Amino acid sequence: MKDIETNRDIMKAIIAIALSIVLVICFGAIHDNEFSWDYAAAIYHPGTYEASARGFGGDVDVTVTVDKHNITDIQVTGDHETENIGSVAIEMVGDRIMEAQDTDVDTISGATVTSMAVVTAASTALGEAATDVPKPEKEETEEPVEKTAEELDVDIVIVGAGGAGMTAAIKATEAGKKVLLVEKMPYAGGNTTRATGGMNAAETHYQKEQGIDDTVEQYVKDTMEGGHNLNDPALVQALAEGSAPAIDWLDSIGAPLPKIAFTGGSTNPRAHAPEDGSAVGIYLVSAFKKQLEEKNIPVLYNTTVTEIIMKDGRAVGVKADSETADYTINAKAVILATGGFGGNEQMIVENNPALAGYVSTNAPGATGDGIVMAQEVGADVVDMDQIQLHPTVEQRTRMLITEAVRGNGAILVNKEGKRFVNEMETRDFVSAAEIEQTDGCAYVIFDQNLRDNVAAVEKYFGIGVVSEGATIEDLAGEIGLDPVVLSRTLADWNKAVANQKDPEFGRTTAMDADLSTAPYYAILVAPGIHHTMGGLKIDVNGEVLNTKGKAIPGLFAAGEVTGGVHGGNRLGGNAVADVVVFGTAAAESACTYTDKLK
Numbered sequence: 027m028k029d030i031e032t033n034r035d036i037m038k039a040i041i042a043i044a045l046s047i048v049l050v051i052c053f054g055a056i057h058d059n060e061f062s063w064d065y066a067a068a069i070y071h072p073g074t075y076e077a078s079a080r081g082f083g084g085d086v087d088v089t090v091t092v093d094k095h096n097i098t099d100i101q102v103t104g105d106h107e108t109e110n111i112g113s114v115a116i117e118m119v120g121d122r123i124m125e126a127q128d129t130d131v132d133t134i135s136g137a138t139v140t141s142m143a144v145v146t147a148a149s150t151a152l153g154e155a156a157t158d159v160p161k162p163e164k165e166e167t168e169e170p171v172e173k174t175a176e177e178l179d180v181d182i183v184i185v186g187a188g189g190a191g192m193t194a195a196i197k198a199t200e201a202g203k204k205v206l207l208v209e210k211m212p213y214a215g216g217n218t219t220r221a222t223g224g225m226n227a228a229e230t231h232y233q234k235e236q237g238i239d240d241t242v243e244q245y246v247k248d249t250m251e252g253g254h255n256l257n258d259p260a261l262v263q264a265l266a267e268g269s270a271p272a273i274d275w276l277d278s279i280g281a282p283l284p285k286i287a288f289t290g291g292s293t294n295p296r297a298h299a300p301e302d303g304s305a306v307g308i309y310l311v312s313a314f315k316k317q318l319e320e321k322n323i324p325v326l327y328n329t330t331v332t333e334i335i336m337k338d339g340r341a342v343g344v345k346a347d348s349e350t351a352d353y354t355i356n357a358k359a360v361i362l363a364t365g366g367f368g369g370n371e372q373m374i375v376e377n378n379p380a381l382a383g384y385v386s387t388n389a390p391g392a393t394g395d396g397i398v399m400a401q402e403v404g405a406d407v408v409d410m411d412q413i414q415l416h417p418t419v420e421q422r423t424r425m426l427i428t429e430a431v432r433g434n435g436a437i438l439v440n441k442e443g444k445r446f447v448n449e450m451e452t453r454d455f456v457s458a459a460e461i462e463q464t465d466g467c468a469y470v471i472f473d474q475n476l477r478d479n480v481a482a483v484e485k486y487f488g489i490g491v492v493s494e495g496a497t498i499e500d501l502a503g504e505i506g507l508d509p510v511v512l513s514r515t516l517a518d519w520n521k522a523v524a525n526q527k528d529p530e531f532g533r534t535t536a537m538d539a540d541l542s543t544a545p546y547y548a549i550l551v552a553p554g555i556h557h558t559m560g561g562l563k564i565d566v567n568g569e570v571l572n573t574k575g576k577a578i579p580g581l582f583a584a585g586e587v588t589g590g591v592h593g594g595n596r597l598g599g600n601a602v603a604d605v606v607v608f609g610t611a612a613a614e615s616a617c618t619y620t621d622k623l624k
Contacts, residue, residue: 188216190585253593364396
């Protein structure tokens with residue numbers, strides 16, 4: 027009898043455990059392998075609950091306040107998330123959760139890691155608040171959104187709110203034009219947000235003040251040679267000549283770039299960056315966005331342009347659509363600033379099959395839309411197979427390790443602990459040398475002194491991709507290299523800096539400081555797709571040319587959507603110069619063109 031009772035007790039315990047497991051599974055339903063519960067019918071303990079989750083740059087903190095049946099408030103903070111990308115997710119995902127009363131919400135394209143951190147932390151906080159098992163997932167009852175047809179009239183419509191598009195919008199507005207920016211992403215910035223080094227410019231007042239002797243002619247020579255002379259010489263001349271005035275204009279809008287460093291392929295220091303050495307892209311995008319706000323320049327976000335409207339051979343507007351509206355935007359001129367196609371793997375492989383399988387550092391909006399649309403109305407393209415690999419990309423996060431790190435004295439070593447290249451050669455040269463090393467990768471090695479002077483590196487610490495050692499031997503142990511070899515490599519490099527002569531690889535630039543200040547740091551990198559040099563064929567005025575070499579009336583372009591500026595390889599620092607110089611040129615040309623239509 028006791029055995030029977032014992033067996034009954036055991037069975038009761040097993041049943042109780044099974045029911046508990048079922049309740050836990052029901053309570054913590056997982057959607058698409060992401061923690062997201064259906065709380066629409068849940069009952070909460072009223073109060074405020076907090077939770078954190080790892081974002082892209084650090085912890086994202088979520089504070090949720092609930093009453094018995096509803097989420098009444100949600101506050102999200104993530105001070106280390108990327109400005110204008112992760113920060114957008116911080117704001118928008120919290121709002122979406124609040125609106126849906128549920129954590130099963132869409133993430134923000136291009137900011138997935140931050141978005142999921144918000145969702146995960148909110149799910150954890152709400153899990154603590156919930157006191158009852160949610161009902162089964164609710165059926166979708168939402169009516170499909172009925173789109174409206176809207177027609178807008180402006181002087182100039184600018185497609186793409188990256189660096190080139192925002193520059194053009196600000197310049198055209200300053201000239202008195204009615205401007206509209208259309209951006210398919212939920213935030214501005216495009217690939218400009220990914221620019222981490224500096225902006226190349228020659229004969230600037232900053233160079234003169236710092237005793238740097240540089241010339242427009244040398245800038246042109248370096249850019250042509252770096253691009254293997256595939257560049258359009260007229261475009262390169264316009265880039266170099268417009269660079270110093272562009273620096274002056276940035277000064278005038280509160281975005282000075284006084285810190286100057288070398289980049290690979292440049293004879294003289296000409297990469298201009300913020301005073302603290304922080305990433306130039308986010309810095310400029312923030313300044314441009316402030317100008318958009320101050321000048322009341324409208325931006326249609328989450329709106330995709332699908333067609334350039336042509337009439338009598340002239341570009342007279344665009345068609346676009348969003349979730350709620352189909353737009354016909356009538357304009358006297360159209361400026362394309364949609365970026366390149368580095369985020370479109372299919373287009374990459376179609377133009378250069380050898381690049382299949384490489385990771386990309388590009389923003390998700392860089393899919394080549396503007397190039398395709400312009401070709402549909404007769405535009406010509408150039409150098410479409412010229413696609414740049416950047417040698418220092420952290421593969422897991424696809425984070426580009428800025429060239430400013432090498433430009434301020436860092437070195438590259440292979441898995442044998444040895445240098446294998448002049449780190450300040452052009453990107454294509456360094457990438458090719460890196461591919462030949464064991465596992466096709468390398469370590470960027472730098473010290474505390476460099477960390478103290480290049481603020482951009484703090485981001486890499488925040489996302490957890492940096493290895494550290496109190497001594498160079500300790501660092502070798504951390505990353506699995508021979509400590510004797512790595513120590514000898516560093517000693518040889520420091521001697522080369524002291525003698526200002528690199529007998530191994532002939533490096534002559536970015537040797538102002540050695541690597542002798544502990545602790546030491548390393549980041550594992552390999553090449554990644556970074557820039558598409560090819561694109562729409564333009565002239566120095568930013569006019570888009572057709573297949574017969576004639577300008578298409580009313581159609582202008584600037585930035586990475588264009589080709590011919592960089593040839594077969596882009597020098598670090600030239601992309602930012604490109605967007606500002608040719609964003610200005612396109613705006614000025616479009617304004618002149620529209621004035622003639624009056």
